[in-house]
Amino acid sequence: MKDEQRERNIVVETVVRVMIPFIQLFALYVIIHGAGGPGGGFQGGVVFASAFILYVIAFDLAGARARFPESANTIFSSLGLYLYAGIGLLAIIFSSGAAQYLNYGFIPFTSDFYENRALGMDFVEMGIGITVMAITASIFFDLSQKDEKESEKEEEESK
Amino acid sequence: MNRLKLITLLLIILLCALFIYVAEDIPVFGDPNTPPLKSVELFTLEVDPLASLLNQHIVPETLSGELVKRGFPPPSRVEKIPDLEGEWNVFIAKEEPRYAKEEKYYWVKKEGDKLRISRYAFVVRWIEKGLEETAVPNMVTYGLADYRGYDTLGETSVIFTAGVSVILLLRRRSRL
Amino acid sequence: MEWFIAKIFAKYNYWVFILLMMIGFYGIIAKDNLIKKIIGLNIFQTAIFLYFISLGAVKGGTAPIVDEEIIRKGYVYANPLPHVLILTAIVVSVATTAVALSLVIRMHQEYGTIEESEIIETSKDKGMTWT
DSSP states (O other): OOOOOOOOOHHHHHHHHHHHHHHHHHHHHHHHTTTTSSOOHHHHHHHHHHHHHHHHHHSOHHHHHHHSOHHHHHHHHHHHHHHHHHHHHHHHHHSOSSOOTTOGGGSOSSSOHHHHHHHHHHHHHHHHHHHHHHHHHHHHHHHTOOOHHHHHHHHHHHO | OOHHHHHHHHHHHHHHHHHHHHTTTSOOTTOTTSTTTSEEEEEEEESHHHHHHHHTTOOOHHHHHHHHHTTOOOOOEEEEOTTOSSEEEEEEEOOOTTSOSEEEEEEEEEETTEEEEEEEOHHHHHHHHHHHHHOOSBHHHHIIIIITHHHHHHHHHHHHHHHHHHHHHHSOTTTO | OHHHHHHTGGGHHHHHHHHHHHHHHHHHHHOOBHHHHHHHHHHHHHHHHHHHHHTTOOTTEEOSBOOHHHHHHTOEEOOOHHHHHHHHHHHHHHHHHHHHHHHHHHHHHHHSOOBHHHHHHHHHHTTOOOO
16 A cells, blocks of 8 residues: 655665654753743744654654654643643642632742742743743644555555 | 725824824833833822931821822832932832731822822832742743643643643544 | 934834735635645734734843853843743644645545645535525
8 A cells, every 4th residue: 555656765764763852852952941041841842853853854754753753743742731731739738828829839849939940940940941832733634644545546546 | 096905095194093093092112111111100299398207217197198098009118219310209108928028119200390209110029029928040941830730730630731732623533 | 304314214013024924825725726725824924923022122122041150241131931832832833734734635535636726616516505
């Protein structure tokens, strides 16, 4: 079914195979350094997903699906949202009585009120990055899927 | 000429004239003294008995009376801005758990014969007190994840919903 | 002449924003192809972001990251509040474009074409009434 003659370019394949881990490392850098310079959760998540898109452009879609399977996609896209809402729930539990949702100062990471806020913000940014990465990759894989009925019609015409 | 083109041309000229008429009050590009950036003007008062009282760090009765009459929170103390002549900061006292107890709220400036009283915009607190309240240097990040954290939660659920709806639309019935 | 320069040409950000917005608006309404309509929608949204961020610009302002050296040298910061709101709006725009593109794919599977006039013709043959 996938026997169409696709040209393979050795320069593109080698360069992409070397570049993809560095793109992902840069994306992690952008997410974590959102507090000290430009960056943040949304930006880093999209850069991470662009590594998967580069793989699909240089190689084929089935190989990318084998490396990022459907089950991992569903787990990652819900994990970020759970992390975000869970930090808020922790803040309600630890600020016993004065129910302050998403006031990260009450969660006892360290002993300083203002330092806790910075650490709570880092967790939240990581949650946003994970969700945005999984959803962007899932949207791209779905939009570029070849339809079953169309591929069956192509087979009948080529026979 | 075609009748539709004539009407469109007249409409464009009318809209340009309307914009030129309105353009006097729109803030200039890059001006640091306009309402969203620094302050919103409230009212004006007479200078004479008030300036000396303000210089001695006493809040005048007329000032607090006028503010309370218009529905604003009452002031608690006055401080002169260093290195500037004729400008004062007025503070108010607040009751909020774990935040600063007093906040710089009004700005009094002497202009010729009158005393202009304005309220500081919210961005002034965002810029000046952000680093000591959140220990993060980046103003946009602590605005997005700490002061406006609830909006970002809704934002993440928006993009999650978009991903789910693309899956719903594009999978065939037999494989769903 | 002075009045013209001070009042109208100094506020050139509004003219640029209106030009981009009208280009996008024309693309949404007057084009037949569905993909071109989606491109027009994106241009429209970009014009709105440009307008909102240009309201927060300060002459000679630097990027809004707190640094001791910059405060000592006496620079002013640009307004960070529009940046925060537009970051959310950009993500909403991406989500809208994704759903719109998937709808176009489904319409292509149903009708076989993505020209708006041909879709209306085909649906009239199938029995829908367009007033």
